[in-house]
Amino acid sequence: MRNLAPAISLLICLLMSNGAALAAEEPCAATLNANCQACHSKARICQSLEKKNKGAWQRTIKNMIRKGARLSEAEGASLADCLASAPTGADFVCK
Numbered sequence: 001m002r003n004l005a006p007a008i009s010l011l012i013c014l015l016m017s018n019g020a021a022l023a024a025e026e027p028c029a030a031t032l033n034a035n036c037q038a039c040h041s042k043a044r045i046c047q048s049l050e051k052k053n054k055g056a057w058q059r060t061i062k063n064m065i066r067k068g069a070r071l072s073e074a075e076g077a078s079l080a081d082c083l084a085s086a087p088t089g090a091d092f093v094c095k
């Protein structure tokens, strides 16, 4: 029994972090849907998943704001986080 404790706490951690990641996607999906489709489709964004790191996404989002995308710094920062950690083909970006 004792030997299982680390495995169980690891499992709980994994489950919790997965839940947190899913919860974090929701505001990102909302930001994407509201602010990133006026000029091009989300396919444009989908193509770059796993190709840009967080810094590259921050630069891209700043660039989009310069072009006219309307989102706050805070929305941009959390969007850069989500996009940098989203896997290729992630539903909230690619569907």
Ligand code: HEC
Pocket (backbone or CB within 6 Å): 032, 035, 036, 037, 038, 039, 040, 044, 045, 048, 060, 061, 063, 064, 067, 068, 069, 070, 071
């Ligand atoms: C005001 C119009 C506009 C809005 C709104 C907009 N974009 Fe763009 N986006 C463009 C244009 C124009 C291009 C193509 C020119 C270029 O590549 O810089 C582009 C290209 C891109 C590209 C491919 C080129 C690259 O730099 O990787 C990505 C990724 C991208 N946009 C992401 C986004 C995201 C994320 C948002 C929402 C925060 C967004 N865009 C909102 C105008 C816009």
